[in-house]
Amino acid sequence: xxxxxxxxxxxxxxxxxxxxxxxxxxxxxxxxxxxxxxxxxxxxxxxxxxxxxxxxxxxxxxxxxxxxxxxxxxxxxxxxxxxxxxxxxxxxxxxxxxxxxxxxxxxxxxxxxxxxxxxxxxxxxxxxxxxxxxxxxxxxxxxxxxxxxxxxxxxxxxxxxxxxxxxxxxxxxxxxxxxxxxxxxxxxxxxxxxxxxxxxxxxxxxxxxxxxxxxxxxxxxxxxxxxxxxxxxxxxxxxxxxxxxxxxxxxxxxxxxxxxxxxxxxxxxxxxxxxxxxxxxxxxxxxxxxxxxxxxxxxxxxxxxxxxxxxxxxxxxxxxxx
Amino acid sequence: xxxxxxxxxxxxxxxxxxxxxxxxxxxxxxxxxxxxxxxxxxxxxxxxxxxxxxxxxxxxxxxxxxxxxxxxxxxxxxxxxxxxxxxxxxxxxxxxxxxxxxxxxxxxxxxxxxxxxxxxxxxxxxxxxxxxxxxxxxxxxxxxxxxxxxxxxxxxxxxxxxxxxxxxxxxxxxxxxxxxxxxxxxxxxxxxxxxxxxxxxxxxxxxxxxxxxxxxxxxxxxxxxxxxxxxxxxxxxxxxxxxxxxxxxxx
Numbered sequence: 196x197x198x199x200x201x202x203x204x205x206x207x208x209x210x211x212x213x214x215x216x217x218x219x220x221x222x223x224x225x226x227x228x229x230x231x232x233x234x235x236x237x238x239x240x241x242x243x244x245x246x247x248x249x250x251x252x253x254x255x256x257x258x259x260x261x262x263x264x265x266x267x268x269x270x271x272x273x274x275x276x277x278x279x280x281x282x283x284x285x286x287x288x289x290x291x292x293x294x295x296x297x298x299x300x301x302x303x304x305x306x307x308x309x310x311x312x313x314x315x316x317x318x319x320x321x322x323x324x325x326x327x328x329x330x331x332x333x334x335x336x337x338x339x340x341x342x343x344x345x346x347x348x349x350x351x352x353x354x355x356x357x358x359x360x361x362x363x364x365x366x367x368x369x370x371x372x373x374x375x376x377x378x379x380x381x382x383x384x385x386x387x388x389x390x391x392x393x394x395x396x397x398x399x400x401x402x403x404x405x406x407x408x409x410x411x412x413x414x415x416x417x418x419x420x421x422x423x424x425x426x427x428x429x430x431x432x433x434x435x436x437x438x439x440x441x442x443x444x445x446x447x448x449x450x451x452x453x454x455x456x457x458x459x460x461x462x463x464x465x466x467x468x469x470x471x472x473x474x475x476x477x478x479x480x481x482x483x484x485x486x487x488x489x490x491x492x493x494x495x496x497x498x499x500x501x502x503x504x505x506x507x508x509x510x511x512x513x514x515x516x517x
Numbered sequence: 518x519x520x521x522x523x524x525x526x527x528x529x530x531x532x533x534x535x536x537x538x539x540x541x542x543x544x545x546x547x548x549x550x551x552x553x554x555x556x557x558x559x560x561x562x563x564x565x566x567x568x569x570x571x572x573x574x575x576x577x578x579x580x581x582x583x584x585x586x587x588x589x590x591x592x593x594x595x596x597x598x599x600x601x602x603x604x605x606x607x608x609x610x611x612x613x614x615x616x617x618x619x620x621x622x623x624x625x626x627x628x629x630x631x632x633x634x635x636x637x638x639x640x641x642x643x644x645x646x647x648x649x650x651x652x653x654x655x656x657x658x659x660x661x662x663x664x665x666x667x668x669x670x671x672x673x674x675x676x677x678x679x680x681x682x683x684x685x686x687x688x689x690x691x692x693x694x695x696x697x698x699x700x701x702x703x704x705x706x707x708x709x710x711x712x713x714x715x716x717x718x719x720x721x722x723x724x725x726x727x728x729x730x731x732x733x734x735x736x737x738x739x740x741x742x743x744x745x746x747x748x749x750x751x752x753x754x755x756x757x758x759x760x761x762x763x764x765x766x767x768x
Contacts, residue, residue, distance in 0.1 A: 251610050276612040287607030289599065291537055296530070303526045304611040306519075348607070 196356050196388040197227040197250060202259035204245050204412075219245040221412035222259070227390055229355075232382055234403030235392040236504070242412040243392040244284065247360050250390070251281040264355050277305065280354035282345050284361050290334030294325065294344050297333060302351030312351055319347040323377055339370030343377065350381075357381060359391045363398060371395075375402050396500035406500070410508045420500060427498040427506060432469035432479070435492035439463030445488050452482045469495060520620070523613040527621025535625065545588050546633040549580045553640055556702070567704055574648055577641035578656055578729040579701040581634050585660035586695070586721060588633065589667030590688050592626050593675030600679070615763040619672060619756075626668040627661050634660060648732040656731035662748045663724050669755035676762035699725050723747045 204220040220242045227233045235243050248254040250263050252272040261268045264278035288297045295316060302312030320326050323343040328336065333344060342362055349357065359378070363371040379402065381387040393399050399406050400420050408416040408423075416423055434457075436445055442459035449457045449465060457467035469476070476495060483490055535542060553576070560572035569575040599605050608618050634657045641648075671688070678684050696702070698712075699721040705713055716722050727744020735741070 253606065253609060273612045276610055279610065281607070281610040283603050283606055285603045287603040289534060289602050289604050291534055292530070296533060300526060300530045301607065301611070304523060304608060304613040306612070 196229050196231070196264060197225055197390065198260075198262045199223055199225045199246075199250075200260045202246070202249065202261055203257045204242075204249060204254065205257050219412055220249070220256075223409065223412070223414055225407060225414070227356075227388060229388055230382060230386050231405060232379070232389040232391070232403050234399035234406045235390060235409060236394065236396070236399045236406055236500075237392075237409040238394060238508075241409045243409060244360055246409070247281075247358050247390070247392060250358060251279060252276055253281075277352070278355045280349035280352070280357040282349045282357065282359040282362055284364065286341065286345055288333040288341075288344060288348060290332065292333055293329070294331055294333050294336070295320070295329035298344070298348045298351055301348045305352035307352060315351050315353070316347065319350055322380070323347050324373075337370075339366055339373065342366065342370070342374060346374075346377065353385065354387065356388045356390070359389070361392055361394070363393065363395065371398065378402060396504065400500050408504065408507055415507045416503070423500065423503045424498050427468070427502060429468050429470040430495050431466065431498050431502055432476075433464055433466045433492070433494040433496075434479070434483070434490060435494075436463040436465075437489035437491045441488055444486065445483065448482055448486050448488065449479065452478055464492075520614045520617050523617030524620035524624065526613070527608070527618055528624040529621075531622055531625035532628065535629065542629055542632070545584070545629070546636050549584045549633070549637045550640055552580055552583075553577070553637070553644065557644065560703075567707055569704075571645065571647045573641050573644050573646035574732060575704070575729070577638060577646050577648070578732040579699075579725055580637060581657055581660045582663065582699070582721065582725050582728050583696065583701050584633055584637060585630050585657075585664035586667045587692055588630050589626055589664040590671045590692060592622070592668045593671035593673075593684055593688075594681060596622070596672050596675045597679070597681055597684070600676075609763075616760050619669065619759045619763050622672065623665050623668050623759075627665050630664045631657070631661055646732075649734045652731045652734040652736065655736060656728040659724065659728050659731065659744060659748055662752055663721070666748065666751040666755035669752075669759035673755070673758035673762040676765070695719065695721050698722065701725055720747045720751060 202220055202223040202225070203218070205216045205218045207214050208217050209215060223242070223246060225246070235246065237243050245254065249256050249261060249268065252268050252275050255269065263275045266274040268275050288294075295313075298316035298319065299309065299312045302315060303309060307315070317329070320329060323346060325340065325343055325347060328340060328344070333341065336344060346359070346362070362378070363374055366374065375398065378389060378391065381389060391402065403420070405418065406416070406420055406423060407414055434445065434449070436442060439462055442463050442465060446457045446459045446465055449467070453467070453469070455467065457465040459465050476493065480490070480493070557572055557576045560567070560576055564570065564572045564575070596605070605618075609615075638653050638657060674687060675684060678687070698705070698716040698719045700716065705716045705722065708716075723740070724744045724747055726740045730736070730738050730740045
């Protein structure tokens with residue numbers, strides 16, 4: 196459904212003497228099969244939106260090949276546009292317009308008759324719980340409703356592939372979970388292929404069959420979330436001390452027994468990997484006890500995508516996104 | 518004809534949005550009416566001195582051109598608002614022809630300017646303007662073609678600059694000399710030689726002359742032909758710039 200090879204995009208930023216090229220995308224190979232839900236994950240500025248805009252024919256890539264829905268975005272953009280639904284980050288409807296009109300008009304731009312567009316839009320409104328908002332101006336909707344409306348307007352022409360750019364940014368947790376259900380439902384009921392960008396790890400984890408992690412314009416990992424986590428050696432250990440001021444001493448002690456650094460925090464917790472074959476928890480507990488370090492909490496968990504991201508990019512996704 | 522079909526979809530959406538907010542359509546016509554009420558009476562006593570018999574017959578055609586062109590030059594601001602709302606991008610990921618995105622909007626502008634011009638001409642008749650209907654309609658038609666050119670140009674500038682702050686002074690820089698040098702307010706023949714020479718290079722002056730001839734009922738004079746040619750040229754230039762701007766991908 197999507198196939199890119201060595202996709203590159205550079206912009207000129209600034210004018211005159213300050214003009215300099217910025218490489219937003221530096222050689223991305225992306226493959227998405229029919230019916231897949233793929234999450235494109237990365238911090239702000241990683242090149243996610245640029246990649247999506249190239250796939251949607253809004254931007255012409257500097258170099259590389261890009262095939263979407265079986266057509267080259269450069270030579271057959273109209274064929275690509277017919278088959279693609281694009282849900283932009285910033286919305287696509289006029290605040291003054293009525294919801295139903297926006298969805299109907301959008302469908303008609305894809306060659307549908309008014310009647311067909313209206314019928315399909317009504318259908319989508321029902322499915323996306325927008326049923327009674329048909330006559331309302333889009334400016335009066337809540338954040339979650341607005342986002343569902345954006346998705347509805349992008350689906351009226353029944354695209355084979357839907358790309359969504361950070362669809363849940365700024366939504367409350369309930370609306371996010373609700374939107375995930377709707378996105379999954381797209382595949383279940385129509386076999387639609389979905390490419391979604393996000394910088395929420397839980398979202399990528401819950402929603403996608405496969406994750407593509409990008410950073411600084413290149414792919415740094417590609418696989419299922421389980422496979423990416425399995426690549427991380429071992430579990431994650433968190434130790435909570437009774438006395439936060441002892442964190443420094445505890446870090447030294449953990450280093451001595453496990454052989455690698457733990458990062459202490461001000462509230463007296465230390466987090467780091469617990470590799471298989473390092474003697475396990477028992478050694479840690481014994482060592483801390485021997486140094487009279489009172490422990491109030493010990494936690495060993497499977498790594499999360501956050502840990503994966505930290506390992507891949509050297510940064511926490513949350514920091515990077517802030 | 519896909520172009521016309523897509524343009525109709527865009528046009529109907531735009532007209533519907535305008536109908537939902539008719540206040541500024543009325544505002545657009547308020548300015549020329551004010552000129553008609555507050556400025557034209559000043560022309561009355563000096564009408565014979567500036568070589569016209571009826572001040573309104575002289576002044577209404579100028580106002581029609583002013584409204585047709587100046588109203589159109591501001592439509593780019595509306596396009597920038599749509600761009601910020603993401604509407605433009607959504608239309609550009611659709612297979613609709615790029616020209617249709619421009620044409621549909623031009624249709625809306627011409628319709629709106631047409632209504633405003635007709636209100637103005639009606640008011641002119643009420644004030645005692647002496648012009649044949651056919652001539653007045655032909656004059657309005659020519660002004661609307663100029664309006665379409667201005668609207669296309671304004672859209673092109675909006676898409677190139679992507680900034681209200683750059684666009685506002687730009688529109689001002691264009692409108693001021695056009696207003697002063699096209700004989701909209703007073704005939705250029707009143708001025709000294711050098712001023713007339715400067716106005717000779719102002720394309721809109723020829724359109725004003727042509728519309729004025731049309732209102733006077735003289736359709737078969739050279740002035741009308743020249744005005745039509747100038748308007749046609751401006752329209753081609755405007756449309757070219759507009760379509761190119763809509764075609765160009767954004768960065």
